[in-house]
Each structure stands twice: as structure tokens, then as C-alpha cells.
Amino acid sequence: MPQHRRRVLCAESNADICHLISTMLRQEGHEVVTAGTVAESLARVRSGRFDLYVLDDYYPDGDGLDLCRELRELTPGTPVLFFTTYEREAVTPPGAAHYLIKPEDIFEVVRTVNSILAPAREAAGHNGGRNA
Numbered sequence: 001m002p003q004h005r006r007r008v009l010c011a012e013s014n015a016d017i018c019h020l021i022s023t024m025l026r027q028e029g030h031e032v033v034t035a036g037t038v039a040e041s042l043a044r045v046r047s048g049r050f051d052l053y054v055l056d057d058y059y060p061d062g063d064g065l066d067l068c069r070e071l072r073e074l075t076p077g078t079p080v081l082f083f084t085t086y087e088r089e090a091v092t093p094p095g096a097a098h099y100l101i102k103p104e105d106i107f108e109v110v111r112t113v114n115s116i117l118a119p120a121r122e123a124a125g126h127n128g129g130r131n132a
Contacts, residue, residue, distance in 0.1 A: 005029060006029075006030050006031070006052065006117045007032075007033065007050045007052075008025055008031070008050065008051065008053075008054060009033050010022050010034045010035070011034075011036075011038075011053060011055050011059075012083065013037070013056050013058065013059045013060060015036065017102070017106070018036065021054060021106075022034055024107075025109075025110060028114060030113070033050070036059070036060075037061045038059045038061050038062035038066070039061055041053075041055075041071075050075070050078055052080075052113060053068075053071055055067060055068060055082050056084070057085055064084070068080055081098050081100065081109070081113060082098070098112055
């Protein structure tokens with residue numbers, strides 16, 4: 001049975017962190033597309049479908065929460081994982097499935113992405129369904 005590769009947008013303004021996350025996710029079998037700005041992120045989302053977004057707090061051209069709101073309007077069912085530099089008082093940002101804290105949780109990104117996408121992977125194997 002062929003495995004469906006999950007497509008992840010890694011929208012991270014720090015090139016080193018973006019490279020590390022992308023490499024780890026690719027090693028897990030995910031297809032990863034990267035972006036370093038809000039504009040790049042939105043352009044990539046408008047040109048293709050994603051199964052999950054990994055977002056940063058801040059970009060050279062905007063804010064991660066604003067990007068999240070725009071992504072929710074474009075693709076309301078796609079889960080969002082924030083990889084943030086600030087503890088948000090244990091409150092997940094609006095529209096996000098989860099958040100992790102930089103840099104302590106860098107190695108938790110893969111586990112969390114796999115956990116978020118697991119129900120979608122199982123549904124895709126049965127009906128080609130999507131994670132809501």
C-alpha cells in the first residue's frame with residue numbers, strides 16, 4: 001500500500017531553524033515547502049494544498065498571528081503548529097492546533113507534526129479523507 005506523503009509548510013523566518021525543521025520532517029517522509037515571510041507563505045498556500053502549517057511568531061513583513069488568521073480564512077481545516085519564542089501563558093494561539101517554544105522544543109516539532117497528522121494519515125489510507 002503506497003504511503004501518502006503529507007505536505008507541510010514550514011514558515012519560519014530564521015533560516016537555520018527552518019533548515020533544521022525541514023530536514024527532520026523530510027527524514028520522517030513529509031514533503032516540506034519553506035517560506036521566510038508572510039508574503040511567501042501566502043503565495044505558497046495559494047499555489048498548492050498543505051496538510052499542516054508550522055508558523056513562527058514574527059516575520060520581516062508581519063506577525064505570525066495575522067498570518068494564522070489569513071490562513072484560517074484561506075484553508076480553515078488545515079492544522080497550524082506555532083513554533084514560538086514566547087511562552088503564551090499555556091494558551092494556544094487562536095486558530096492553532098498546538099504551540100511549541102523555541103529553542104527548547106525543537107526536537108518535539110517532528111513528534112508533534114506526526115501526532116497532528118496521524119488521524120489524517122489514517123483517514124487518507126481508508127477514504128482519502130482530510131484532517132478537520
